[in-house]
Amino acid sequence: MPELVLVTGGSGYIAGWCVAELLRRGYHVRTTVRSPEREKSVTEAVSTAVDPAGRLSFAVADLTADEGWDTALKGVDHVLHVASPLGATSDDPAALIGPARDGALRVLRAATAAGVRRVVMTSAANAASPSSYATEGVTDETLWTDPEDPTLIPYRRSKTLAERAAWGFMETYDGPTELTTVLPGAVFGPILTSDNLGSVGIVARMLSGEMRGVPRIGLEVVDVRDLVDVHIRAMTSPAAAGQRFLATGEFVWMADMARTLHDGLGEQGSRVSTRQVPDFVVRLVARFRDPSLREITPALGRRNRHSTEKARTLLGWEPRPAREAVLDCAHSLIAHKVVQDSPGRPSTTHPGPGPR
Template structure:
């Protein structure tokens, strides 16, 4: 009998690709949705790549509530806990932090009670980064972001606290279930649907001409297909149990991404602005015109990078170049009519 893998948050960008690749590799998949009625959209998205007939099932469970998680984990062999709250900063940081932290604990409690063999939790490279935004150099999984740093944006703090809570839970657990965490960078690549663009929304805005310029921000670009491959390798590799794995990609400036899009998309690239926005202009806009920019201003000019040597060595993981991920992402958005 094929092993059954639970993927949390099946309507999400990364989770959808997890479902696709698991089905491709012969697993049975169960995925969670937050409310009844969302199953059709997930099935339709997955069906654009692979036939899920008879091998994809659903469970209703929300990160903010206990109900549904025991049923979701029943009979499950392995878990990819990908779901995490996203969105703009709130006046109350706990609005983002609590669902991420408490949701991870709900999944782990249900998984350990069900005797699941291994849980792979999606964290973020921002949970293994220096507190100082001025830092340069290369860091690895041994570093933990300081969650008490007052300059941290809520999303970064939520990912750090959620992963910390997961490891703390496992340190007091004595049973067969294992935990592994994967820490991605900026996730681009093709989309299955335009219903939930997630991190690729920035590529859509650039291609559609809605960004008059690009801030001086560097991203470690990882293709969603390579990130999913890292998750599945972390789920199955014997040496991955109890480990953190950075799954970042090539470091590129947003200006480089803009030039890649402009040069590589033909007619569709003409609307992409490659003009670099001065740091002071971004800060002024964040202060007076667009409060949503406040979360990116601390990262202006930041050059810190992460090492993926551990994932390459232990998992045999090899990500594709950032240029390929960016262009495949843009072409997919164009094909889906998102730009």
């Protein structure tokens, strides 16, 4: 019998690709959704990549409640715990931290009770980053972000505390279930559906012309397909048990991404602004006009990078170049009509021609 893998949060961007790739590799997949009404949209999204007939099932479970998790884990061999509160901003930090931390513990309790072989949990590279945004250099999985650092945005704190809680739980557990965590960078690449764009929304804003200029922020770009691949390698490799794996990609500045889109897409990239906004302008706008930008200001000019040597050596993982991930992302957004492919007609989100 094919192994059964539970993927949490099947309607999410990364989770949807996990479901599709597991099915493509011959696994049976069960995925959690918050309500039965979401099952159809998940099935339709996955069907654009692979035929799920007879091998995809659903369980209703939410990270914020105990109900449903024991049923979801029944008969499961492995878990990819991908679901997490979305968004890097929140007026109430507890709205991110509580569900992320408590949700991870709910999944682990149910998984260990069910005798699951291994849980692979999606954390984030910024759970293994220096607390000081001014720090440059290269760090690895041995570093833990300080969750008490007052400069941390709620999302970064939530991912750190959730992963710490997961490892803390495993320290008190004495049984066969194993835990592995994967810490991705900025996730781009093609989409399965326009329903949930996740981080891909950045590329959509660039393509539409809504982003009139780009801040001096660097991203370690990883393609969603490569991120799914490292999750499955972490799920199946004996060497991965009890390990953290950074899954970041090539470091690029947002201005480099903009130039890749503008120059690599021809007319389809004509609305992309390649103008880099000075740091002081971003800070002024964040202070007086757009408070939502305040959380990105500490990252301006930061060039801390992460080493993926561990994933490459132990798992044989090889991510694709950032340029390929970004361009494939753009082509997919255009194909799904998230962004108009005719530069002759202005995007509905485009405020005007603007400088480049």
